[in-house]
Amino acid sequence: MDTTDKEKLEQLSHQPVGKLLWRYSLPAVVGMLVMSLYNIVDRIFIGQGVGAEAIAGLAITFPVMNLSAALGVLIGAGGSARISILLGAKDYNGAQRVLGNALVLLAVIVLCYLSFFAIFIDDILMAFGASRVTLPYARDFMLYILPGMFMTNFAFTFNNFMRVSGYPVKAMVTMFIGAGVNVLLAPLFIFVLGWGIKGAAIATDLSMTVSAIFVMRHFFSRGSTLRFAASGWMYRPDFKVILSIISIGAAPSLVNAAACFINVIINKSLYTYGGDIAVGAAGIFSTYTSVMTMVVVGMCQGMQPIIGYNYGAGLTSRLKRTYWLAVGAATVVVTIGQIGGLAFPWYIARAFTTDAELIDQTVRCLRISMIAFTVVGFQVISTTLFQSLGKAGASIFLSLARQVIFLIPLLLLLPGRYGLDGVWMSFPISDSLATMVTAVMIFFQMRSINTMQANQARHRNLCPDSLEA
Numbered sequence: 001m002d003t004t005d006k007e008k009l010e011q012l013s014h015q016p017v018g019k020l021l022w023r024y025s026l027p028a029v030v031g032m033l034v035m036s037l038y039n040i041v042d043r044i045f046i047g048q049g050v051g052a053e054a055i056a057g058l059a060i061t062f063p064v065m066n067l068s069a070a071l072g073v074l075i076g077a078g079g080s081a082r083i084s085i086l087l088g089a090k091d092y093n094g095a096q097r098v099l100g101n102a103l104v105l106l107a108v109i110v111l112c113y114l115s116f117f118a119i120f121i122d123d124i125l126m127a128f129g130a131s132r133v134t135l136p137y138a139r140d141f142m143l144y145i146l147p148g149m150f151m152t153n154f155a156f157t158f159n160n161f162m163r164v165s166g167y168p169v170k171a172m173v174t175m176f177i178g179a180g181v182n183v184l185l186a187p188l189f190i191f192v193l194g195w196g197i198k199g200a201a202i203a204t205d206l207s208m209t210v211s212a213i214f215v216m217r218h219f220f221s222r223g224s225t226l227r228f229a230a231s232g233w234m235y236r237p238d239f240k241v242i243l244s245i246i247s248i249g250a251a252p253s254l255v256n257a258a259a260c261f262i263n264v265i266i267n268k269s270l271y272t273y274g275g276d277i278a279v280g281a282a283g284i285f286s287t288y289t290s291v292m293t294m295v296v297v298g299m300c301q302g303m304q305p306i307i308g309y310n311y312g313a314g315l316t317s318r319l320k321r322t323y324w325l326a327v328g329a330a331t332v333v334v335t336i337g338q339i340g341g342l343a344f345p346w347y348i349a350r351a352f353t354t355d356a357e358l359i360d361q362t363v364r365c366l367r368i369s370m371i372a373f374t375v376v377g378f379q380v381i382s383t384t385l386f387q388s389l390g391k392a393g394a395s396i397f398l399s400l401a402r403q404v405i406f407l408i409p410l411l412l413l414l415p416g417r418y419g420l421d422g423v424w425m426s427f428p429i430s431d432s433l434a435t436m437v438t439a440v441m442i443f444f445q446m447r448s449i450n451t452m453q454a455n456q457a458r459h460r461n462l463c464p465d466s467l468e469a
Contacts (some may be wrong), residue, residue, distance in 0.1 A: 015320045017306070022184055025170035025302025025326075028163060033291070040287060042354055046190070046197055054197050055353060056276040058136025058160055059283030060130045063263040064117065064142060064469040068149050069156075070256030073105045073115055076157035078249020080164045081388055083226070083240075084305040088312025089166065097224045099219070100234030101241045110153050110246035118146055129267030137197050144198045148205030155212040162192055164305040165225040170218065175243060178211030234421040247392040254396055258403035265411050266423060274361065281361040282423075284352045294339035296330045298376050300384035316449050323385050330377030341370040365424050372428035375435040382438045386445070394441060402434035 046054045051107040079102040117124065125138045155178065163171040182203050184260050189199030218274035228234075254348040270278040304328045310318045341348065349362035379402060414422030414429075 017318050018325060020306050021299075021303060021322055021325050021329075024168045024305060025299045025329075026164070028301035029295050029298030030172050030176075032175075032294040032301070040291070046200055052278060053133050053280075054137045055283050055358070056280040057130070057134035059198065059279050059286070060125055060128055060138040060143060060267060061141050061145075061285050062283070062286065063128045063260040064124060065145075065266075066154070066260040066263060068113065068117075070253045070260065071109050072106070072153035072254055074253035075102050075109070075250040076160045076243060076249070076385065077253070078245040078247070079157070080160040080301075081243050081248045081304060081308055081390065083161060084164045084308025084388070085312040085390060087225075087305075088309035095165070096226055096229070097234050097238060097241055098245065099313045100228070100236075101238055102157065102161070102245060103228070104235050104237060105242060105245065106153060106157055110150050113357075114146060114149060117142070121146075125326055128264050129271055129279070130328055131271060131276060134279070138381040140198045140202050144201035145204060145251070148201070148208050151205070151208040151212040151359040155208055155215050158215045158219060159211075161226065161293050161300065162215060162224075163301060164308070167225070168302070171215075174214040174218075175363075177214055180207075181209035181210050200410070233309070248390055248395075250392055250396050254399050255401075259326055259402060261401055262411070264406060265408060267323045269411060269423050270420070273415055273423065276359050277355075277361050278420055278423075280353070280355075280358050281365045284349055284358075285365045286361045288341060288348050288366070289337065289370070289373070291333050292373075293376065293380070295333045296380050299326050299330050299333075300381060302326075303381070304384060304388045307385065320449060321445065323381070327378050329372065332377075332450055333373045334345050334377040336369050338373040341366040341373065364421075368421060368424035370428040372431045375431050379431070379435050379438050382442050385442075389445075391445075394445070398434070398438055398441065401437050402430055406430040406433045 011367055046058055080100050082098050083095045086092075086098065121142055122135070122139060124144065125135060129460065130138050153173075159171050160175060162174070181349050185203035185206060186200055189195045189203050190197075193199060195202065218224055221227060266282060270282055274281075303322050306322045310316075310322070345366040346359065346362040348366065349359040352362075353359060379398070382394055383398040386392075386398065407426055410426035410430055411423065412425055416422070418425060
């Protein structure tokens, strides 16, 4: 690593926190929004060009896509958090070893799950709630999207590594390139060539391949902070390194995995109480809320290297300020999204479909499901705080609190009494309960950080020559 790279990383320990959070979060937020365009573009074009049944069929594939994302996030989030902490501690060889082990681990995991999906695709989709009407659409999409999942995981994972190693703008640009290709190809394949739902999948495959090529090329460049070396030492599996990646990445990975199984429960409840139309409405709701959650996730990605680096360097006051600034910004974003969902649900639904019944059901869904959406930003940012500090247990628990501990029982209990509205009601109640638990855990974590800060101040007083960087 040359002097310029070290100076770029050391800015994380002395530049104003607000400026750093803006500089790191903005490219990550824009990148995540660009990535969300993949889903939004596909679903709008499919809804307008194929029909309401296709939207419902696409919604059936969400659990499969979430499971794929969960396995990728296991390596991407865990590896990037670990790299941030190691770079903060000036352990550059350790960060390099994490990069190499992550490459090998991701390749093995992706090949295994793609093989499983390819063999059992029909059984998986039926288990996830596909009906006789929606199965053909779901199968068409999945058969063509599967090859691109390999590139998708590599693009997302190593884009995270690029960002935390000091290249946030470059990471954003690589995602822009792929999204631009998708926006151009999706309407061409769906409308002009008449390929329907499989056209959306093929467009996504090609665009993610382009993104992956640009991302991976960065790590072969001699000028990058971290890069793939010709020697084999960094790729040799190291149990301690792999365990450190998985333990930290387990929390966000479990969020996606939980979302997979929750989608199964949701789809089955929706089909029981509202049929394919209700499944389609949930798909539109998921797509709309994903825009706000993607922005919050981008903020999480932006704050992660700042918190990880400063935690590794022992700069606790900068850590706390970064966290609270991120919480405030995330809350503003989700509140704006909540206002949009509650005030303009018809316009949101109409963007995806012309089917009157689907529009009506989507309006009902948005008005009930988003009542407590304003608390989601605090909950997600707080989960990432524990992840960035390397506290895997706390991060995993908070991830499961919202998605599993509260939501699943509510999904099993409320629909029996309130019908379809019970499904929609489960979301705001779960969000509220999880936020209460999160607030308690943050209180104790902040008290621990304050104690650490007081100890550092006491040490400086006893040893005046030791200065905090």
